[in-house]
Amino acid sequence: MQRSRFLFCCLCLFSVLSSVRADDVEQQIARIKQVQKEGQGNQAASQAVQSLSQADASALIPILSSFKGANPLAVNWLCGAFEAVAANAIQQGKLPKAELEKFILDKSNNPRARRLAYETLIKVDASASERIIPGMINDPSVTLRRDAVQRLIDQAKKLEKDGKKDAAKQAYEQALSGATDDDQVKAIVKPLRGLGEKIDLQKHFGFLSDWKIIGPFDNRELKGYDTAYPPEKNLDFSSALKGKEGEVNWKSVNTEDDYGIFDIAKEISPYKGAVMYCAADFYSPGEQELEIRLGTPNAWKIWVNGKLLFARNEYHRGMIMDQYSVPVTFKPGKNVILLKLCQNEQTESWAQRYQFQLRIARPSGTGVLSEKPEATTQLTP
Numbered sequence: 001m002q003r004s005r006f007l008f009c010c011l012c013l014f015s016v017l018s019s020v021r022a023d024d025v026e027q028q029i030a031r032i033k034q035v036q037k038e039g040q041g042n043q044a045a046s047q048a049v050q051s052l053s054q055a056d057a058s059a060l061i062p063i064l065s066s067f068k069g070a071n072p073l074a075v076n077w078l079c080g081a082f083e084a085v086a087a088n089a090i091q092q093g094k095l096p097k098a099e100l101e102k103f104i105l106d107k108s109n110n111p112r113a114r115r116l117a118y119e120t121l122i123k124v125d126a127s128a129s130e131r132i133i134p135g136m137i138n139d140p141s142v143t144l145r146r147d148a149v150q151r152l153i154d155q156a157k158k159l160e161k162d163g164k165k166d167a168a169k170q171a172y173e174q175a176l177s178g179a180t181d182d183d184q185v186k187a188i189v190k191p192l193r194g195l196g197e198k199i200d201l202q203k204h205f206g207f208l209s210d211w212k213i214i215g216p217f218d219n220r221e222l223k224g225y226d227t228a229y230p231p232e233k234n235l236d237f238s239s240a241l242k243g244k245e246g247e248v249n250w251k252s253v254n255t256e257d258d259y260g261i262f263d264i265a266k267e268i269s270p271y272k273g274a275v276m277y278c279a280a281d282f283y284s285p286g287e288q289e290l291e292i293r294l295g296t297p298n299a300w301k302i303w304v305n306g307k308l309l310f311a312r313n314e315y316h317r318g319m320i321m322d323q324y325s326v327p328v329t330f331k332p333g334k335n336v337i338l339l340k341l342c343q344n345e346q347t348e349s350w351a352q353r354y355q356f357q358l359r360i361a362r363p364s365g366t367g368v369l370s371e372k373p374e375a376t377t378q379l380t381p
Contacts, residue, residue, distance in 0.1 A: 025059045028052040029066045032077045045077045053084035057094045060085055064103055064117055067110035075112060086120045095124055104132060104144075111141035118144065137178035140364045149179045153187055160191060169195050176204065180365030182321055205321075206367025207260025207359040208280045208337070212237055213253050216274035218244040219342050224275040225299055225313050231277040232303070235336065244274060257357075259321060261295075264341070265354040273345040274354075280337050282360060283372040284330040290368055292337065295323040296356040299342040304328050305335055315344050316351050322365070333373075 031048040035041035052059065063082045067075055089095045100121045104114050121128050136148035156171035169192065176188045176199070189199050202209050217229045230241050237250045255262040264276055292302065292309070297319040301311040310326045343354045360368045 025052065025055055025062055028081075029063065029078070032081070033066065033070050033074045035071070035074050035077060037071065037073050045074070049077055049081045049084075052081040055085055057085065057089035057092075057096055060089065060096060061099055061103060064109070064113040067113035075110075079112075079116060082116060082120075090120075090124055095120070097121060097125055097128075101128060101132065105135075107140055111143070114141050115143050137174065138366075139178075140362075142180070142364060145178050145364070146181060146184065149175045149181075149184050149188075153184065156188075156191070160195075165195060169197065173197075180205075180361075180367075201258040202260050203369065204367055205260070205359050206361050206369055207357060208282070208370070209256070209260055209262075210252070210254045210280060211262065212250045212279045213264075213268070213276060214241065214243075214248050214250045215276035216244045216248070216269075216271045217276075218273070219275045220273040220345065222342075222344060224273075225301075225342050227275075229275065229277070231279075231338065232340070235279060235338065237279075244271075250279075260357040260359060261355055262357070263355040264343075265352060270352060270354065271343055272347070274343050276341050276343075276354075278339040278341065278356070280339075280358075281370065281372075282330060282335045282337055283370045284332055284335060285371050286332050288330045288368070290328055290330060291361050291363060292326045292328050292358060293322045293324070293361050294326070294339075294356065294358050295319045295321050296341060297353045298356070299344075300356075301340040302326060303338040305331065306338075313342075315342075316346070316353070319353065319355070319357075321357065322359075322361075325361075 028048040028051050031041075032045045032052070035045040052063070060082065063078055063085065067078060070078060086095065100117045103109055104117050104121065106114075118128075118132065133144070133147050133151055136144040137152070139145040139148065152171050152175035156168045156175060159165075159168035159171060172188050172192045172195075176185065176192070179185045179188055185201070185204070189201065192199055201207075214231060218224055218227070230239075240247050240249050242248075253262065253267065255267075262278075264271070268276075292304070294300070294302065297316050299313045299315055302309050309328060310324070312324065337358070339356065339358065341354070341356060344351070360370070362368060
């Protein structure tokens with residue numbers, strides 16, 4: 001009887017201690033998430049990580065779950081705590097593999113947390129890669145999707161080497177459906193075109209290729225960047241405006257470049273000390289949280305439906321795809337994008353580029369196409 005009471009008391013004490021440990025884990029996580037980029041809370045976060053690092057494997061999933069809503073600095077601290085707890089769990093043979101895999105497969109979880117969980121899991125279970133990665137071809141996690149795409153590229157290369165062209169083509173096409181990184185896209189498109197396939201990269205990436213353009217307006221002595229010329233106040237594509245060199249009108253232009261690059265200097269004129277305005281429509285089937293991704297070596301401002309979203313007053317920084325990413329909420333139906341591009345007066349050979357590329361994408365990098373509704377014909381009774 002006394003032994004039973006003793007065991008009962010031990011179980012109760014164990015339960016209380018476990019509860020305290022769980023509460024303490026949440027408290028330490030909360031302290032870490034309070035850290036600020038200016039440095040406030042760093043000491044408290046450091047102490048919290050030291051304490052959290054002593055937790056058992058049951059803390060792993062709560063730590064990963066806490067990535068959601070955490071700022072980048074807090075995420076770095078949480079990564080350190082997770083890695084310390086995971087290392088101890090692996091050493092003790094107590095890593096919760098099933099729970100980690102479940103966390104990875106839940107696409108609503110934080111992408112960085114899912115990647116960290118995946119890299120930890122495959123340390124003790126290499127076979128997990130073959131279970132997980134094939135299903136990540138369209139995953140919101142950029143890195144997990146990249147692994148899935150690379151897996152298919154490797155398969156396609158082997159099939160092509162073995163002379164199985166139809167199977168290779170199918171594997172390449174499947175890889176392209178999930179590819180957003182330019183290096184992988186190029187590694188897919190080249191052999192596909194070699195196999196006779198036509199690939200529309202503008203469509204794949206979501207580049208806008210049809211624009212209306214007007215200018216030049218005056219940007220001598222860099223005054224044009226802060227000058228609100230008429231297109232910023234009212235977009236009337238039928239009106240003639242006073243420009244830097246006389247009357248200017250809107251005209252329609254397009255580009256056939258694979259990467260949606262429109263070269264103002266080559267296609268219109270190599271203006272110096274000039275401002276050009278470019279406008280395009282994007283039709284959305286409903287309200288969407290997307291990104292405008294821009295590449296340009298010139299100073300710029302961008303508006304959507306008359307609202308200024310972002311601006312950068314910098315020249316000749318170079319140009320790469322997705323150089324700038326600007327979050328945007330598109331309304332249902334027609335949305336008007338207005339881009340202001342400024343060229344300065346530098347005459348050096350490296351300062352002559354006057355061009356841009358612009359695409360619409362999800363945060364994962366997947367291109368999104370404009371969906372203009374088909375015209376409907378109303379029948380007359």
